[in-house]
Amino acid sequence: MTRRWVTVVVAWALVGIPLCWGVYKTLQTAVKLFR
Amino acid sequence: MAGWLAKQRIVAQPGFNRWLVPPAALAIHLSIGMAYGLSVFWLPLSRAIGITAPAAGDWKVSTLGWTFSLGIVFLGLSAAVFGRWLEREGPRKAGVVAAFCWGGGFAIGALAVHLHNIWLLYLGLGIIGGCGLGLGYISPVSTLIKWFPDRRGMATGMAIMGFGGGAMIGSPLANILMNHFKTAASVGVEETFLTMGAIYFVAMLCGAFGYRLPPPGWQPAGWTAPPQANAMITKRQVHVDQAWRTPQFWMLWVVLCMNVSAGIGVINMASPMLQEVFGGRLAGAIGTLKDLSDAQKVQVATIGAGFAALLSLFNIAGRFFWASLSDYLGRKRTYFIFFSLGFVLYALAPTAGAAGSVPLFVAIFCVILTMYGGGFATIPAYLADMFGVVHVGAIHGRLLTAWSTAGVLGPVLVNYLREYQIGHGVPAAQAYNTTMYILAGLLVAGFVANLMVRPVAERYFMTDAQLAEVR
Numbered sequence: 001m002t003r004r005w006v007t008v009v010v011a012w013a014l015v016g017i018p019l020c021w022g023v024y025k026t027l028q029t030a031v032k033l034f035r
Numbered sequence: 036m037a038g039w040l041a042k043q044r045i046v047a048q049p050g051f052n053r054w055l056v057p058p059a060a061l062a063i064h065l066s067i068g069m070a071y072g073l074s075v076f077w078l079p080l081s082r083a084i085g086i087t088a089p090a091a092g093d094w095k096v097s098t099l100g101w102t103f104s105l106g107i108v109f110l111g112l113s114a115a116v117f118g119r120w121l122e123r124e125g126p127r128k129a130g131v132v133a134a135f136c137w138g139g140g141f142a143i144g145a146l147a148v149h150l151h152n153i154w155l156l157y158l159g160l161g162i163i164g165g166c167g168l169g170l171g172y173i174s175p176v177s178t179l180i181k182w183f184p185d186r187r188g189m190a191t192g193m194a195i196m197g198f199g200g201g202a203m204i205g206s207p208l209a210n211i212l213m214n215h216f217k218t219a220a221s222v223g224v225e226e227t228f229l230t231m232g233a234i235y236f237v238a239m240l241c242g243a244f245g246y247r248l249p250p251p252g253w254q255p256a257g258w259t260a261p262p263q264a265n266a267m268i269t270k271r272q273v274h275v276d277q278a279w280r281t282p283q284f285w286m287l288w289v290v291l292c293m294n295v296s297a298g299i300g301v302i303n304m305a306s307p308m309l310q311e312v313f314g315g316r317l318a319g320a321i322g323t324l325k326d327l328s329d330a331q332k333v334q335v336a337t338i339g340a341g342f343a344a345l346l347s348l349f350n351i352a353g354r355f356f357w358a359s360l361s362d363y364l365g366r367k368r369t370y371f372i373f374f375s376l377g378f379v380l381y382a383l384a385p386t387a388g389a390a391g392s393v394p395l396f397v398a399i400f401c402v403i404l405t406m407y408g409g410g411f412a413t414i415p416a417y418l419a420d421m422f423g424v425v426h427v428g429a430i431h432g433r434l435l436t437a438w439s440t441a442g443v444l445g446p447v448l449v450n451y452l453r454e455y456q457i458g459h460g461v462p463a464a465q466a467y468n469t470t471m472y473i474l475a476g477l478l479v480a481g482f483v484a485n486l487m488v489r490p491v492a493e494r495y496f497m498t499d500a501q502l503a504e505v506r
Contacts, residue, residue: 030344
């Protein structure tokens with residue numbers, strides 16, 4: 001059971017990390033609206 | 036190889052964790068979502084020969100922009116044409132074909148840049164890549180709905196959120212790669228196309244091979260289907276060839292088309308609209324854009340870019356938020372909110388501009404963009420509620436022609452109206468007012484269409500014999 005959940009966490013990390021990086025880069029641009 | 040892709044080979048073993056399917060879908064949607072970020076290549080490509088500045092024979096940005104339009108048109112067409120094939124052959128085969136088309140489209144694009152042939156670019160990234168977009172977009176829909184009968188909206192919302200987020204990853208990555216590959220003799224796009232094509236090909240293959248279908252009759256542990264209390268959620272099935280003959284299909288087509296047309300119109304004009312409506316106030320100065328110094332104009336343009344970035348964040352957040360919320364509110368009620376709240380906000384935007392309130396203006400468009408994304412993400416669950424899950428991928432594919440239509444209708448409407456008004460002496464800052472009221476009118480049409488959605492008539496449902504044949 002634990003091994004299956006590890007696979008789930010790894011799978012989510014593989015798509016989640018690039019997505020978080022993309023959101024971070026977009027936020028860097030978006031904050032210029034508030035400066 | 037063909038055996039690995041077969042529908043029968045991807046039925047999940049007992050104990051399979053259904054939470055592995057959404058990341059597989061996201062891998063594909065995050066890859067094809069780069070379609071929205073293709074514009075990052077147009078400026079460097081417009082000086083592919085001149086390198087530092089456009090030279091004779093260089094492509095114009097407007098010529099390059101047709102690649103995206105072709106991609107969206109072929110997204111809708113391929114989703115409509117191949118949706119039934121997808122349901123027959125299974126999501127893995129569709130995902131693999133999508134990977135070849137999208138990754139291959141970038142490779143052909145690289146060749147087009149090398150040969151400096153615009154038609155090859157249209158063929159590669161526009162037509163072949165567009166087919167990859169369509170197949171990739173619909174490939175996980177029915178699979179996710181079957182794995183998450185208890186949370187249909189949330190499941191498809193997660194995948195479709197990926198399509199909105201693809202450009203957020205792809206655009207900065209493309210900039211990094213182009214800077215890395217550029218030389219005194221090259222703008223670096225050719226190598227970037229090849230690299231990104233390879234990355235997307237691998238990511239999409241991983242996603243496609245991550246797809247699993249639930250065994251027949253599978254249900255989440257501890258969950259039982261609610262008794263038929265809600266007439267708007269059928270337990271029966273409509274064949275894709277019957278679905279488009281129902282009034283419900285066309286009402287939902289209008290719902291999607293109107294929601295997307297209005298949203299695309301706003302996305303296209305968001306940044307220039309903020310700059311023209313508020314002018315010098317954005318840079319702490321007095322007057323319109325024409326009165327500003329070059330430094331102030333750069334400052335205002337940077338703020339406009341920040342506004343566009345903020346809207347893209349709300350667009351993807353809305354995809355997950357509204358689609359998940361629709362599981363509790365119901366789909367019809369969710370679209371009721373989109374159209375009624377949307378109407379109020381579109382109509383209020385010119386007032387916020389006239390009042391000079393930047394925060395109110397920005398807040399209005401952020402909420403509007405959540406509903407634009409939410410409209411995309413909630414429609415697969417709405418279709419599953421109305422027509423059942425057996426052919427929902429194919430039905431969704433046909434409905435996406437509404438997106439192709441809106442992709443042309445929205446920008447044309449906004450640009451034509453703006454030019455018409457400015458041509459008739461309306462100041463640039465006020466030229467958007469009428470446009471906003473017309474976009475609000477589109478939402479009224481969507482509101483009426485949504486209101487007219489009723490349960491599908493008995494004669495359209497599949498018989499038990501037809502169902503057995505499909506299964």
